[in-house]
């Protein structure tokens with residue numbers, strides 16, 4: 240394996256408050272990358288952070304501005320003049336909404352100071368690809384405009400997919416509520432995972448730098464708890480980086496739908512191997528006591544059927560699957576969950592959200608978008624592990 244295709248894992252107790260150390264760590268990732276040697280004054284670079292919704296950096300939902308700043312400085316050292324930063328949030332996609340997200344996440348100030356263009360337009364265009372399931376994606380315009388894409392994910396758990404990192408972050412390149420349409424088109428985890436695998440092939444970022452300085456454990460990607468890890472991962476191969484994340488979280492890649500799809504498609508190895516680490520990396524050790532989402536099982540639901548119910552197969556699978564539950568006392572009636580719900584199965588009644596479970600496809604977009612963590616993910620007690 241060529242050194243430039245390996246993954247750099249750096250864990251010298253990195254902190255957002257020590258920008259020089261962070262800049263050195265990011266520089267080491269750039270130096271490893273063969274693709275980064277193409278960068279120069281002629282380049283147009285897209286930075287794609289994880290900006291799920293309006294959250295300040297300390298919530299650990301979004302990519303921290305200190306990481307983005309270190310990346311911008313590495314690009315400037317290589318003479319890059321045009322840098323765009325863009326994402327599309329999970330809910331309604333409009334200029335005002337995106338500006339608010341950029342501001343709260345600390346990126347408006349940063350981009351203004353460093354001369355980075357913040358993309359607040361909402362245009363998009365199709366891109367064809369040779370995916371196993373999807374042959375065309377509609378992607379936000381900067382993906383088409385830029386000739387070098389840097390994926391800047393956050394290290395987080397995810398109630399639907401177990402984890403979100405380099406591959407899942409690319410879902411943000413699909414504009415706004417079209418993401419909800421993708422959930423409706425591919426409601427089961429296997430096909431949704433294959434769609435993400437096809438999307439990664441369609442976008443093919445040149446470099447990934449993953450912010451795990453403070454990650455999120457528990458009911459991520461928005462409802463979990465921040466956890467300081469002091470860790471940065473980087474490299475050219477999104478699959479290797481996500482395998483490393485799975486290993487750090489103690490997740491079996493076959494149980495992460497999009498990694499399983501990548502393995503089936505032959506683009507992802509079966510597990511992270513020590514030889515995938517670049518020279519100079521710190522060694523990879525699973526994080527002790529890492530909390531996965533409470534509802535997430537590393538085993539298939541059928542492994543946990545009560546013996547007497549195995550005959551019921553698909554019905555039991557449906558019953559056993561985790562589901563969103565509104566905590567009425569916490570709900571502030573903002574309506575964001577209803578706005579995002581691909582099944583149109585949430586209504587506001589008496590100022591509180593109400594889910595009609597018959598139309599729910601268990602995508603957990605509502606859980607991701609609730610600003611006050613008022614949506615829990617639960618199983619009926621019979622099927623709890």
Ligand code: SF4
Pocket residue numbers: 563576579580581582583584585594598599600601602603604605606
């Ligand atoms: S209620 Fe929540 S989990 Fe169910 S379809 Fe709507 S957004 Fe998805």
Ligand code: SF4
Pocket residue numbers: 565569570571572573574575576577591592608609610611612613614
């Ligand atoms: S559940 Fe959350 S997102 Fe939905 S209306 Fe209540 S506060 Fe808003």
